[in-house]
Amino acid sequence: MHMVAAINSALDNEMQRDKNVVLLGEDVGVNGGVFRVTDGLFKKYGADRVVDTPLAELSIVGLSIGMAAAGLKPVAEIQFSGFTYASFEQLVSHAARIRYRSGGKFTCPMVLRSPCGGGIHALELHSESNEAIYSHMPGLKVVIPSGPYEAKGLLISAIRSKDPVLFFEPMKLYRAFREEVPETPYEIPLGKANLGKEGKDVTIISWSTMYHVSMLAAKKMEEENGVSCEVIDLRTINPIDTDTIINSVKKTGRVVIVHEGPRNAGMGAEISAQITEKAMLSLHAPPIRVTGYDTPYPFYKTEKFYLPDIEKVIIGINKAMNF
Amino acid sequence: MHMVAAINSALDNEMQRDKNVVLLGEDVGVNGGVFRVTDGLFKKYGADRVVDTPLAELSIVGLSIGMAAAGLKPVAEIQFSGFTYASFEQLVSHAARIRYRSGGKFTCPMVLRSPCGGGIHALELHSESNEAIYSHMPGLKVVIPSGPYEAKGLLISAIRSKDPVLFFEPMKLYRAFREEVPETPYEIPLGKANLGKEGKDVTIISWSTMYHVSMLAAKKMEEENGVSCEVIDLRTINPIDTDTIINSVKKTGRVVIVHEGPRNAGMGAEISAQITEKAMLSLHAPPIRVTGYDTPYPFYKTEKFYLPDIEKVIIGINKAMNF
Amino acid sequence: MDENGKVTGEMPKLTNDEIKELYKKMVTIRVYDDKTMKIQRQGRVGPYISYLGQEACQVGIAASLRKDDWFFPTYRDSGALYARGMPLKDVLLYWMGDARGFANAGNNFPICIPVGTHPPHAAGAAFAAKIKGKDYVSLATFGDGATSRGDFYEAMNFAGVFNLPVIFVVQNNQWAISVPRSRQTASQTIAQKAISAGIDGVVADGNDIFSVIKAIRYAADKARSGKGATVIELLTYRLGDHSSADDQKKYREQAEVETWKKKEPVERLKKYMLSKGLWSEKFEQDITAEATQAAEKAITDAENIPSQKLDELFENIFSEMTPNLKEELEELKEAYKDRSTESTNKVEKIEGSFP
Amino acid sequence: MDENGKVTGEMPKLTNDEIKELYKKMVTIRVYDDKTMKIQRQGRVGPYISYLGQEACQVGIAASLRKDDWFFPTYRDSGALYARGMPLKDVLLYWMGDARGFANAGNNFPICIPVGTHPPHAAGAAFAAKIKGKDYVSLATFGDGATSRGDFYEAMNFAGVFNLPVIFVVQNNQWAISVPRSRQTASQTIAQKAISAGIDGVVADGNDIFSVIKAIRYAADKARSGKGATVIELLTYRLGDHSSADDQKKYREQAEVETWKKKEPVERLKKYMLSKGLWSEKFEQDITAEATQAAEKAITDAENIPSQKLDELFENIFSEMTPNLKEELEELKEAYKDRSTESTNKVEKIEGSFP
């Protein structure tokens, strides 16, 4: 299956298992979603469980909060992650806080699914990677899978979680490749990174589309320069799996962090800071950040300049190696 | 003057100088603002230039964008920085991008003023320090003064700037102390930190209310332990004054970063990452973060636990010294 | 009911005992409010928001709902929460800056602080009723100012499209801090905003508890029988300052306040009851004494609850404490190893910020 | 004007030459749209959004505004931009993913991508007119879907309170991607949403250019003479797919599309002109040929403009490049030291994501 099918399968499994699971969003019903992620579910589960909403992101999240508090398990879709900004206040002032502000009485077990990331020559605001802001605002879990198998297992965990989870889906990977994915449900735990590849000389930490770019760069460096790279797919962006990162860095002593979102106060900064705090004496070089720049995600003619690519990651690796 | 009077003076000066400067927001007119920051201006400049708006933060920013594009210089007030979330999309998808997306034709020279920060036993969402998210989203300048003199000079620069500037005002400092402040206009440049105190052993980087906490901790460490602390008041949070930071760190080799906002992917992470990238070989210890925690800003009974205080900063300094 | 307690329209179905009970509730919540204001001024409570003058709205709303209905209040609705059965002690905890206030709140959502952001939550809870086939209704209340926020219109629009069992109650108290109703919107009534969503809008006299009850009952019956959402505009008036940090003299004519004082809801119901022989000095004294006693006990109880440990800062963020929170907790413990790790129930005086 | 081009109401004041000019514009923008769709399918333009069937709205809006009026379009309003005088080449640049498209756009704001977020901008520009004592009006156009967003209601509300010279034009083309108008709101008309803000709401036939012009002129005159804001609902229909990534067959009956095809605006105006002796084969051929030629030249020009250097990524973010941007630019230059630092004007084919 490709990632679209894997996500669809996760939704299907969970809707079957738990009748409180309800999908809502723009075009998720009859149309099956603009990426066809929810294809077939409207027909199978009906208009009460796959809800085509009016065009209003604030309310898609706002209603989900009330639905979740009242015992449903809403899985909301925001059509592109650049449009989650309309629901920012609902997410950070309400979804993220209701458990705390009610002394644990009310909870918000909702999932917000939203396509993210660039590289597909999309229109403005259709290529955002904004995981850092949602990780900075306390109370939200943030997940980004990098492949079909992961996507299904992580989404099932997200749906079963008792916390609000933002589940970002890298558009570029939706149909980029297929993996063996069971039709039956399985969980991949939130908060655990995946060691994509072991290595000795340098640790590359990335996620989403950039995980694949990192893997390619790693292979190239290994084949052409004999640099042994360990590659970590973070998968859960909040909370991050610090243990896996630190263990790897203690082994390699060198780090490159690769992500698409802007650099300034991004997740790369957090990971770098934690590594220095917890493993500075193991470091042979400063953690190197290879990231999107501190500009709006550009119009597509220049997006190739914006995105980290194999060459940029290799420059990063060389910086780490030759410090 | 205390900070409220200094900000009022800056607004008054600029409104006098430039008839395109227009204030708008909830209760800014007749009432003079809930903190009395705009007191007297409604009477002096009239309802067309000091505009009491309906209760709608999204539109306070949204209209400001249109006003700015059409040649005004709106200075909008959002009553508390926790309510800027309602205008998040307008800020990051529009204010921050209009210059880029119009190839430089349209600009957004607006200022958004908003009280920020905790420590005053306020209600929920009235104590937010959210400078990190606005610094992460490209295209917005972010400023936080730590005293009356700074506040006036920085606000005048913000109003004269051609870029959208978020100007956060630490509530706790509004009336906390007075400084000599000229009645006449003057500018303090954006993007330049202030070296509050020179020192040799450790650099403390902070801003807003935490700058004062840092100064007190620094003095205590100096007097009681003979540790010579250099203290930097960042003042502009985006873009940060990396040069001043790096120069100081190269001298001291030790760093403590103190801020109120949550730690994860906060500005402390960014500063730490940049220091390691640019001055790792000068470091005798990892940059230490003393920050708010990754929880919502708490109900006020427990806010004393949440906020960095002198003791916590001293623990941070000791960590840096004894690494 | 006019200013003199004379019935002018049709009465809602209420027994004399029920009417007396309503009056008792109104007096009780006024006593609570008054007591809270007093201890606020003594520095025993932080910022507080009084509902003085809006008691008919507060009690009328609560009295027209079932216990299993969902209620989404604002900061100005402590009175409605009491009338819904929440103990004064719990509500006081909230105002005392204690996150445990709503830990046993039934179907009462915690007070909404960002103005106007909760109508979508009420619509969501109503959607859940519909999907789960339950017959509870969901009611959100908010002020005239809140009706300028997009969230309100969006929630109404969803309620219209999905025919949700939800009631949006606007307590139009004529002011949003210093901004008068006339400056908030150019629409003639607030109720007419419902037209934008194709749902019903109703105006009622918010200082006449009978009028309030009729309106809410109408909307609740309608919602419960699958006929969808209603917006109810209750015309009322905030008699006091906006909050304990506000000074209403700065922005409004005191003559206006005086005019509205004559229409205030408790006195009005009293006049009605007097005319029906339902009120006596003794009755008034008894209920006032009872409320005063209860208030004093609740205040003592609230002030004497166990303090909060610093650990609690990290609880209830997620269903389980995440690794970074655990680490931060350890850090905090270290910072407090020579200090008390418990919160005090005293509100420390903070100088400054507010004028 | 009915489906057969027969005038049924009062005509707006228009000379025969003006009518011919309107027709010419409608034909021209249809040619432009068609050409753009063609090169989009050839992979020479990225995602594109056609306005097929909405030409009367597009031309009617533009023709009723002055050049110094401010226009706030959506992604579906390329036609209105042409009719406002923006060269096809510039608009194409936008669709070709080039940030320079709006660099010389007059008072035309760049296309708004997040649905419904720009009505407040239009209100803001109108506010500026009022404060500065200018007599331009400000017009935002958007779809039926956009009217569910809070921004729209908030902007109307501000326009009402401040009596702003702004016009909100809803091109109700019956669909928001796959969501039909009936599912978007329960309100009977969209125009009636204006009642919520105490401003005027007007419904007009969006496929009849005379009806469009009358409505916009009415609102513009009103705004210019200080009488405030108007919401205009133009009833029209999207004849094509939502966008180049959409398949409208998935969600709507083709019979519905056929019905609306009969009401389409270009043919209708042609019938009218025919009846008045204003139309001839030759006229049609001439204007089509002219438009085709212009389109071809514009496409060539757009495809041949100088490429963008990688530096441009960092320009126009702030008024001056900040230190971190300078640093990032240096990094990027290093990464491209062995590669071309210029953008290509070819759209590389990207597999995947969209179905």
Ligand SMILES: Cc1ncc(C[n+]2csc(CCOP(=O)(O)OP(=O)(O)O)c2C)c(N)n1
């Ligand atoms: C989103 C938001 N903006 C501003 C505030 C500050 N504030 C608190 S109450 C209030 C006025 C609200 O007026 P209204 O809705 O009429 O309710 P009332 O207080 O009169 O009951 C304001 C501006 C807030 N709490 N939330």
Ligand SMILES: Cc1ncc(C[n+]2csc(CCOP(=O)(O)OP(=O)(O)O)c2C)c(N)n1
């Ligand atoms: C805030 C936001 N949400 C979702 C989208 C994706 N999207 C683009 S157009 C569209 C439908 C808009 O419908 P309508 O407002 O009726 O305008 P139309 O496209 O029919 O002209 C959607 C959902 C978007 N661009 N912005």
Ligand SMILES: [Mg+2]
């Ligand atoms: Mg009010």
Ligand SMILES: [Mg+2]
């Ligand atoms: Mg539409």
